[in-house]
Amino acid sequence: MGGTSFSSISSRSSSSVSSFAFLVVVVTLTFIGARVCDGGKTSTFVREVKKIDDMPLDSDVFQVPAGYNAPQQVHITQGDHVGKAVIVSWVTVDEPGSSVVRYWSNNSQQKKQAKGKYGTYKFYSYTSGYIHHCTVRNLEYNTKYYYEVGIGHTVRTFWFVTPPEVGPDAPYTFGLIGDLGQSYDSNTTLAHYEQNPQKGQTVFMTQPQPQYSAFREASFGHAIFDIKNRTHAYYSWHRNQDGYAVEADSLWFYNRHWNPVDESSSS
Numbered sequence: 001m002g003g004t005s006f007s008s009i010s011s012r013s014s015s016s017v018s019s020f021a022f023l024v025v026v027v028t029l030t031f032i033g034a035r036v037c038d039g040g041k042t043s044t045f046v047r048e049v050k051k052i053d054d055m056p057l058d059s060d061v062f063q064v065p066a067g068y069n070a071p072q073q074v075h076i077t078q079g080d081h082v083g084k085a086v087i088v089s090w091v092t093v094d095e096p097g098s099s100v101v102r103y104w105s106n107n108s109q110q111k112k113q114a115k116g117k118y119g120t121y122k123f124y125s126y127t128s129g130y131i132h133h134c135t136v137r138n139l140e141y142n143t144k145y146y147y148e149v150g151i152g153h154t155v156r157t158f159w160f161v162t163p164p165e166v167g168p169d170a171p172y173t174f175g176l177i178g179d180l181g182q183s184y185d186s187n188t189t190l191a192h193y194e195q196n197p198q199k200g201q202t203v204f205m206t207q208p209q210p211q212y213s214a215f216r217e218a219s220f221g222h223a224i225f226d227i228k229n230r231t232h233a234y235y236s237w238h239r240n241q242d243g244y245a246v247e248a249d250s251l252w253f254y255n256r257h258w259n260p261v262d263e264s265s266s267s
Helices: 006-036 184-195 214-223 247-251
Strands: 072-078 086-092 100-105 112-115 117-119 130-136 144-149 156-161 174-177 202-207 234-237
Touching: 072 156, 086 144, 100 130, 112 130
Parallel strands: 174 202, 202 234
Antiparallel strands: 072 086, 086 130, 100 112, 100 144, 117 130, 144 156
C-alpha cells in the first residue's frame, strides 16, 4: 500500500516554517525601515478637511478685458516640432475683428506681422465667439518676444521666451499642474507657480470634468492666462469619455481654441 513517508511530511513542514519565518523577517524590516528612514517633510501644506468653495463668477480673476471687442483668452502653444514657431490664439466676442499678430524681439523694435484665421462653432443653444489662430514662424531660439493682438484702443500686448535649440543637452523645464479647480486654493496654486523662479518653460495643465456648470469651463480660461499667454501651455479639460452621463453633457463647450491643430498637435 502506498503512503506518505514521514520524511516527506517533515520536509514540507520545514519548508512552510521557513517561508513563514522569511515573511516575518521581511515585514519586520519594512516597519523598522519606515521608522528609521524618515525623509522628513517636504512641505508644510496640510489639506483642509472641509469642502473648498469655488470662487464666485464675479471674482476679478474671471473678468474679461475692458473695451468693445477686446481680445480675450489670449494664449500660445508651440507651433512646430523644433520650437521656432508659436500659435497665438484668442477670442473676440462682438465681431471678427483682426486675425493679425504683430511681434518683435527684445533686441529689435521693428515689428513684424503674421496673419491668421478665425472660425466659430455651435453646440445646442450655444454659439462661440470668433476664435482666432495665427502661427508666427521663423523665430530665434532663447529669445524674448513681444506680441500684440487687437485693434485701436483694444490692443493687448504680451510676451514669451522661445525654447533653447533642440539637442541632447538642451536645458528645458516642464511644469505640471493637475486638477486645479476654481477654488481660492486653485488661485493660490497659480500664484505660487508664478512666483517660483524655477517655473517651467512649458506647462501642462489638467482640469477635472465639470459636473456643475458648463459656463465655468469658459469662465475659467480668464483665470489662468497669466501663465498661458507667455508659456507653451497645453491645457486639457477631462472629457466625458467614460460613458457616464454628467450634468454638463447637454451644454458642452468644445473649447477648440485651447489646443489649435497644427504641427504641435503630435508634439
